[in-house]
Amino acid sequence: MFKSIRGTKDIFQPEIFRWQRLESIVHKVMKNYNFTEIRTPIFEETSLFARGIGNETDIVGKEMYTFKDKSDNSLTLKPEMTAAVVRAFIQHNLGEIRSVNKFYYISPMFRQERPQSGRLRQFHQVGAEIFGVKNYTADGELIILAFDLLEQLNVKNLELHLNSVGCQNCRPNFIKKLVEYFEPIKEKLSLESQHRLNKNPLRILDSKDEKDIEIKQNAPSILDNLCDECKSHYEGLKDFLLKNNISFIENPYLVRGLDYYTKTAFEFTSSDLGAQNAICGGGRYDLLVEQLGGKPTPGVGWACGIERILLASEKYEDPLENRLDVYFVIQRQDYKIKAFQILRELRKNNFTCEMDLLDRSLKAQMREANRLNAKFALILGDEEFQKNSVIVKELVSGHQEEILLDNLLDYLREKINFTNGKN
RNA sequence: GUGAGCGUAGCUCAGCUGGUAGAGCGCCAGAUUGUGGCUCUGGUGGUCGUGGGUUCGAUCCCCAUCGCUCACCCCA
Numbered sequence: 001m002f003k004s005i006r007g008t009k010d011i012f013q014p015e016i017f018r019w020q021r022l023e024s025i026v027h028k029v030m031k032n033y034n035f036t037e038i039r040t041p042i043f044e045e046t047s048l049f050a051r052g053i054g055n056e057t058d059i060v061g062k063e064m065y066t067f068k069d070k071s072d073n074s075l076t077l078k079p080e081m082t083a084a085v086v087r088a089f090i091q092h093n094l095g096e097i098r099s100v101n102k103f104y105y106i107s108p109m110f111r112q113e114r115p116q117s118g119r120l121r122q123f124h125q126v127g128a129e130i131f132g133v134k135n136y137t138a139d140g141e142l143i144i145l146a147f148d149l150l151e152q153l154n155v156k157n158l159e160l161h162l163n164s165v166g167c168q169n170c171r172p173n174f175i176k177k178l179v180e181y182f183e184p185i186k187e188k189l190s191l192e193s194q195h196r197l198n199k200n201p202l203r204i205l206d207s208k209d210e211k212d213i214e215i216k217q218n219a220p221s222i223l224d225n226l227c228d229e230c231k232s233h234y235e236g237l238k239d240f241l242l243k244n245n246i247s248f249i250e251n252p253y254l255v256r257g258l259d260y261y262t263k264t265a266f267e268f269t270s271s272d273l274g275a276q277n278a279i280c281g282g283g284r285y286d287l288l289v290e291q292l293g294g295k296p297t298p299g300v301g302w303a304c305g306i307e308r309i310l311l312a313s314e315k316y317e318d319p320l321e322n323r324l325d326v327y328f329v330i331q332r333q334d335y336k337i338k339a340f341q342i343l344r345e346l347r348k349n350n351f352t353c354e355m356d357l358l359d360r361s362l363k364a365q366m367r368e369a370n371r372l373n374a375k376f377a378l379i380l381g382d383e384e385f386q387k388n389s390v391i392v393k394e395l396v397s398g399h400q401e402e403i404l405l406d407n408l409l410d411y412l413r414e415k416i417n418f419t420n421g422k423n
Numbered sequence: 424g425u426g427a428g429c430g431u432a433g434c435u436c437a438g439c440u441g442g443u444a445g446a447g448c449g450c451c452a453g454a455u456u457g458u459g460g461c462u463c464u465g466g467u468g469g470u471c472g473u474g475g476g477u478u479c480g481a482u483c484c485c486c487a488u489c490g491c492u493c494a495c496c497c498c499a
Contacts, residue, residue, distance in 0.1 A: 062497095114424075208495090281499060302499095308499060371460090377458075
């Protein structure tokens with residue numbers, strides 16, 4: 001039997017109702033914040049990600065779905081979205097059209113990791129990016145946007161971790177200090193961190209290894225080593241957040257796994273998730289646009305994992321039910337055509353309707369109406385067929401009355417509008 | 424990539440240290456002479472993940488493989 005590829009999932013009812021609701025909330029919130037949607041292709045030239053995310057990162061080094069097409073071009077299924085959005089930004093000269101560009105996206109991403117709770121090989125992210133704003137206001141707006149969005153999506157027990165990873169002026173000095181601190185005691189570090197000491201010393205700070213955690217307690221903090229510009233940016237952002245009632249935890253160990261970040265780095269975690277507790281991550285990338293061949297343009301952004309949002313919010317949400325307004329029941333198959341014509345009219349008038357497609361007995365049709373939790377069963381029997389009427393039965397109460405077809409629409413409108421304000 | 428646990432009907436699971444499988448729910452139908460839910464009755468449904476091996480005989484033991492789950496790693 002064919003099966004979906006490891007780490008990929010089919011999404012259908014009832015799960016799909018949660019996805020659809022999430023997507024509509026995202027579109028609504030983004031509209032209110034005046035972000036516009038951007039959709040980019042599912043794959044890009046491999047070198048876009050290699051240069052954008054960084055060759056030394058795990059994502060590029062070992063997790064990408066990379067393949068050659070028939071023309072021998074190396075292509076890669078996007079493992080994250082920022083590099084792709086930046087590519088589009090540059091390609092279409094979007095920075096020339098307006099000085100500030102605010103984009104959001106909902107898109108699948110692909111990384112070949114071992115699946116576990118909250119981690120798939122094809123997963124989905126909703127994300128937002130702002131181009132063209134150097135000051136902390138953009139960072140602030142994005143963080144507040146993420147906060148409000150997650151709240152609307154019923155994600156609770158959130159923690160916001162905040163850090164600054166400095167810029168090209170102050171980070172090299174800090175890394176030097178860091179190496180000077182760790183080098184003499186490197187035997188005490190975990191094997192992986194010893195390896196990182198050469199390649200990417202910052203990531204030692206991020207380690208969860210017990211030995212590393214102890215050693216890094218006394219390591220120099222990036223926050224004490226920021227240049228004036230980074231420092232005032234960071235202080236400005238903190239103040240901005242506090243005055244907007246966003247609480248956060250200063251976490252000088254927060255180092256994100258993508259190389260392009262400068263200054264602000266942040267992460268929302270939720271205790272309603274398993275080990276993979278990061279639900280949203282992002283930061284500033286002031287050098288990326290230039291690095292990928294565009295005019296120097298500051299940028300900030302974040303991405304949230306949709307599967308993780310759904311996982312974290314599940315227990316706070318009532319199960320969605322897919323209620324039917326009308327289930328049409330006929331006594332004999334001769335009435336099928338007439339029933340379908342009536343049904344079509346009701347559907348055109350925005351009622352959710354269904355009828356039996358299997359030529360089943362009246363009894364079976366009633367059972368189905370009940371199973372589908374229809375508000376009304378419309379019953380067309382011999383008598384009603386003659387009189388051009390139909391029985392309208394409210395399933396919850398069992399109450400029923402005979403209604404002339406000419407009056408059916410008005411009757412249902414009144415009944416159903418009364419119960420749920422639809423139409 | 425590493426580790427642990429688990430793969431038996433559509434779903435949730437049982438199967439007593441080897442004799443080719445069961446329950447509940449679901450689904451279908453009947454009891455009901457045009458009308459669902461409750462109840463009762465009957466029925467449908469599984470090459471026991473896959474491939475080897477041991478054995479007279481394997482869902483059960485052994486090996487391999489694939490998959491699922493969780494954790495490490497990394498990240499959303």
